[in-house]
Amino acid sequence: MPLVIPPRSLNHFCLTIIALISASVSILALLLHAFGWLPMYFLIDVLGAPSLVVLLISGVIAYRIDERIFFNRLVTGVWGGVLATLAYDLIRYLIWKGGGITFNPFLSHPIFGRLITGYSEDTQLAIIVGWAYHFWNGLGFAIMYTLIAGPSHWFYAVVWAIVLEIGWLLALPSVLQFKLNPEFLAVSAIGHGAYGVSLGFISQRFVEA
DSSP states (O other), X not given: OOXXXXXXXXXXHHHHHHHHHHHTHHHHHHHHHHTTSSOHHHHIIIIIHHHHHHHHHHHHHHHHTTOXXXXXXXXXXXXXXXXXXXXXXXXXXXXXXXXXXXXXXXXXXXXXXXXXXXXXXXXXXXXXXXXXXXXXXXXXXXXXXXXXXXXXXXXXXXXXXXXXXXXXXXXXXXXXXXXXXXXXXXXXXXXXXXXXHHHHHHHHHHSOO
C-alpha cells in the first residue's frame, strides 16, 4: 500500500495543522533545549497543558462537524501511541532483565523529570513527570504519523521510527550527557523498531482512508 495522503476539505486541513503543531510541543521543547535556545521546562510550562487541551478541542470539533477522517486518525493516534510506547518499553525491559544489556534503559526518564521540574532525579515527582513526558512524546509522535500517513503500509511507520531514533541519538549527548556505545545503540534501535512496527500495523488496520 502506498503512502496515503489524499486531499481533504479545508476543515480537515486546518484541524490537521493545528493538531500537528499541538502534538509537536513535547519534542520541540527537547530540541530547543538540545540546541541551547530555551530550557526544557519553559516551553512545557507555557504550552504543555494548552497543547493537550487544543488536541482535545480539535477532536471535539471534528466530531461535532462530522470530520470523520480527522477524528479517526486523531483517536487512533492516541491509543495507538499508547500501545506503541508500551511495546517500545516492554522490549527494552525484557532485554534488560534478560541480561542482554548492562545498563538501565529507563535512566533518561528521571533526567527528563529533573529538567522539567528542577527536582532531583531520585525524587518521586521527577520520576513521575519524566515518565509522563515519555508517554506524551510517544503519543505526540503517533498522532503526527496517523494524521499524515493514515492507513499507509506499516513500513512507513518503521521509517518514521528510524527518523525518531536518529533525532533521539543526536539530542542525547547535549541533553542527557549520555555516551553512545554499541550496547546503547542496539537497544535503542530495537525499541524504536518495536514502536514503529506496532504503530504501523495499528495504523494500517484501524485508520480510515
